[in-house]
Amino acid sequence: MNLLAEYWRRGRDSDIWYSFTRNKLVMASAAITLLFFLGAYGAPLLAPHNPFDLASLNLSDGFKPPAWEEGGEPKFLLGTDDQGRDILSTIMYGSRTSLSVGFLAVVFAMTLGIALGLLAGYMGGAVDAFIMRVADVQLSFPAILIAMLVDGVTRGLLGADQHSKAAIYVLIVSIGLSYWVQYARTVRGQVLVEKNKEYVQAARVIGLPGPLIALRHVLPNVLGPVLVIATINLALAVITEATLSFLGVGLPPTQPSLGTLINTGQQFLLSGEWWITIFPGAALAILVLSVNLLGDWLRDALNPKLR
Amino acid sequence: MIAFIVRRLVQAALVMLAVAFVSFAMFNFIGDPVANIVGQDTPADQIVELRKALGVDDPMPVRFGRFVVNAMQGKFGLSYRTTEPVGRMIADRLPATLELSLVAAIFALAAGIPMGVFAGLYPNSWLSRMMMTVSLIGISLPTFLIGILLIYIFAVILGILPSFGRGETIKFGFWSTGLLTVSGLKAIILPAITLGLFQLTLIMRLVRSEMMEVLRTDYIKFARARGLSNRAVHFGHALKNTLVPVITITGLQLGAIIAFAIITETVFSWPGVGLLFLQSVVYADIPVMSTYLVMIGFVFVVINLIVDMLYFVVDPRLRTQGRTSGGK
Numbered sequence: 001m002n003l004l005a006e007y008w009r010r011g012r013d014s015d016i017w018y019s020f021t022r023n024k025l026v027m028a029s030a031a032i033t034l035l036f037f038l039g040a041y042g043a044p045l046l047a048p049h050n051p052f053d054l055a056s057l058n059l060s061d062g063f064k065p066p067a068w069e070e071g072g073e074p075k076f077l078l079g080t081d082d083q084g085r086d087i088l089s090t091i092m093y094g095s096r097t098s099l100s101v102g103f104l105a106v107v108f109a110m111t112l113g114i115a116l117g118l119l120a121g122y123m124g125g126a127v128d129a130f131i132m133r134v135a136d137v138q139l140s141f142p143a144i145l146i147a148m149l150v151d152g153v154t155r156g157l158l159g160a161d162q163h164s165k166a167a168i169y170v171l172i173v174s175i176g177l178s179y180w181v182q183y184a185r186t187v188r189g190q191v192l193v194e195k196n197k198e199y200v201q202a203a204r205v206i207g208l209p210g211p212l213i214a215l216r217h218v219l220p221n222v223l224g225p226v227l228v229i230a231t232i233n234l235a236l237a238v239i240t241e242a243t244l245s246f247l248g249v250g251l252p253p254t255q256p257s258l259g260t261l262i263n264t265g266q267q268f269l270l271s272g273e274w275w276i277t278i279f280p281g282a283a284l285a286i287l288v289l290s291v292n293l294l295g296d297w298l299r300d301a302l303n304p305k306l307r
Numbered sequence: 308m309i310a311f312i313v314r315r316l317v318q319a320a321l322v323m324l325a326v327a328f329v330s331f332a333m334f335n336f337i338g339d340p341v342a343n344i345v346g347q348d349t350p351a352d353q354i355v356e357l358r359k360a361l362g363v364d365d366p367m368p369v370r371f372g373r374f375v376v377n378a379m380q381g382k383f384g385l386s387y388r389t390t391e392p393v394g395r396m397i398a399d400r401l402p403a404t405l406e407l408s409l410v411a412a413i414f415a416l417a418a419g420i421p422m423g424v425f426a427g428l429y430p431n432s433w434l435s436r437m438m439m440t441v442s443l444i445g446i447s448l449p450t451f452l453i454g455i456l457l458i459y460i461f462a463v464i465l466g467i468l469p470s471f472g473r474g475e476t477i478k479f480g481f482w483s484t485g486l487l488t489v490s491g492l493k494a495i496i497l498p499a500i501t502l503g504l505f506q507l508t509l510i511m512r513l514v515r516s517e518m519m520e521v522l523r524t525d526y527i528k529f530a531r532a533r534g535l536s537n538r539a540v541h542f543g544h545a546l547k548n549t550l551v552p553v554i555t556i557t558g559l560q561l562g563a564i565i566a567f568a569i570i571t572e573t574v575f576s577w578p579g580v581g582l583l584f585l586q587s588v589v590y591a592d593i594p595v596m597s598t599y600l601v602m603i604g605f606v607f608v609v610i611n612l613i614v615d616m617l618y619f620v621v622d623p624r625l626r627t628q629g630r631t632s633g634g635k
Binding site: 160 | 449562
């Protein structure tokens with residue numbers, strides 16, 4: 001208990017907490033991000049309807065406008081889509097998928113990038129040159145293109161049926177593969193600085209094996225900037241996922257993410273049912289904007305030198 | 308300078324070779340090209356003939372060599388989806404994409420640079436503050452969402468601009484242009500804004516921060532001390548010195564514009580290469596995908612080369628330094 005109080009006191013006195021409470025915009029975006037996580041992961045408990053329970057759907061509820069428009073019903077706050085699914089509930093379930101894919105993709109990219117960056121920085125020589133050359137070539141292509149290529153290639157390898165079953169994993173891997181370069185470069189740069197410091201030399205003198213030094217001693221010292229990149233990348237990964245799903249090469253309509261919802265809603269835009277696509281779109285925009293603002297703030301608060 | 312150019316050319320060739328190899332590997336190791344073309348009731352001897360004609364059973368280096376030679380002649384095989392030659396499919400759609408990208412890039416530059424200059428000169432005016440806030444939102448909004456919003460506002464609510472297609476086109480030999488007809492010009496407005504908006508915000512922010520930095524330097528103070536007009540100081544001295552990073556970013560972004568055209572073309576059903584690429588990803592049409600990869604790789608490499616050359620034109624300091632790679 002004492003320990004907890006101690007941590008609390010230390011957290012409250014820290015620079016980060018100070019700069020957090022000083023910035024209303026950041027506090028608002030933190031609150032919104034938190035709200036999204038709550039709504040997304042609490043969806044089965046909090047959502048007013050379960051849009052994937054076929055028994056509870058009624059086709060005669062289809063195309064209901066939002067509650068405040070003429071013809072809307074209070075039980076469907078943001079209206080319904082063509083199959084009578086409540087838009088608010090599909091947004092909550094959709095955000096869960098979007099956030100999960102984004103988060104796992106960032107973890108995958110981070111793991112891959114850290115591993116390769118550590119290897120390149122610590123080994124040096126030909127390994128370093130090879131990894132960094134691959135990184136350079138990949139960096140000259142936009143991430144979304146890489147992700148689409150990986151997706152198309154897996155589709156070719158697995159066949160369409162298998163692919164749509166494994167879609168969520170394929171998506172995580174393809175987004176992860178398109179964002180590892182930034183981590184690898186940052187980690188490598190940090191490792192090059194760290195590995196000549198005295199504590200590494202000391203570890204070498206007492207005879208520790210190379211991999212152990214790299215993992216136990218160097219790695220913890222290069223993680224700071226990596227975590228900052230990861231926050232900013234979460235927004236990017238969510239955008240990439242939404243874009244791919246919107247284009248029809250991401251998640252199938254049976255596992256809708258925000259992008260899939262926007263895509264299926266788009267066909268109704270021209271006939272006037274705007275709420276089916278505009279609300280998921282607004283949800284995506286607000287989510288990305290608040291995560292971006294948080295990431296920017298974290299970067300400035302943790303390390304002013306990174307700017 | 309010549310040594311620099313030669314080194315860059317060698318680098319570019321190596322990158323192209325790597326891209327070609329990846330695309331070749333995709334082409335050859337994923338799926339069976341023959342199985343993708345023939346139907347279930349194709350007789351066995353036809354399949355054997357086709358295998359021979361496509362040369363799928365030759366050793367790998369032979370096939371890679373053939374792939375590179377064919378690629379240089381613009382021969383990329385047949386699409387699995389339509390069984391048309393891929394080279395022709397792409398050539399047919401290239402003008403649409405290039406026109407869209409060009410208009411988007413011009414829009415981004417023509418609007419982004421003046422806005423950036425203004426925001427840099429008067430950082431505290433309400434207009435600059437508003438532009439900065441709007442640009443932050445612009446960066447956060449995904450491209451396809453901007454496209455949908457524009458369609459909703461200008462095509463659905465106001466009904467003044469078309470929401471899909473290219474309008475009427477006029478053919479000049481192999482090039483079909485939509486820039487000479489009224490319906491074509493109307494059709495390009497929304498896609499070009501969608502595609503260029505992200506680059507616009509980027510260029511604006513970049514010009515702004517560069518301007519603010521340059522305006523603090525001694526040579527600007529000296530120019531003012533000489534009694535030059537504001538106009539001469541701002542545009543003749545300050546803006547000119549911000550151009551090196553702007554050229555770098557614009558050049559690199561031109562490649563990104565062509566790649567992001569995939570999204571814009573899908574939203575607006577624009578009949579370009581990006582839409583073709585997307586369809587080929589959905590159908591796992593490997594020949595089209597790998598050709599697109601080679602093409603985009605080529606575009607990126609050429610743009611990078613041109614950007615490097617432009618440094619020498621814009622920044623005379625680099626010409627005397629020789630071996631430095633220039634830029635930022």
